[in-house]
Amino acid sequence: MEDGSNRLAQIVDRRPALRRRVSFPGLIVYANGGQTCDCMFRNLSPGGACIVKMHLLRIPDHFYLINIPDGIAYESRVVWNKARQFGVKFESVVSLAANTDPAFHRLKQLWLARVPR
Secondary structure, X not given: OOOHHHHHHHHHHOOOOOOEEEEEEEEEEEOOOOEEEEEEEEEEEOOEEEEEEOOOOOOOOEEEEEEOOOOEEEEEEEEEEEXXXXXXXXXXXXXXXXXXXXXXXXXXXXXXXXXXO
């Protein structure tokens, strides 16, 4: 008979990269920047994150996720979903701080509006 800690270790071992526990604000952005939803990052790795939505809004499977403190936007895909909590895989990463690409102008505006000053 397996105990719970062995099953947990097997689950953790399947992750491609170790996730670190975090707690900081984020912003889900979809509909070409026309819709947003506040969220909190709960854990983070180079390839994905666990996020908690602040509202019970339906969001699409693909969206941008902005890491507010670090000024990073992740093109994200939902891999699992449990009510307000869900896991995402990062498909690409964009640093917003020095970005001048017009394609990311709206994401940069949304980030700058939320950065603590």
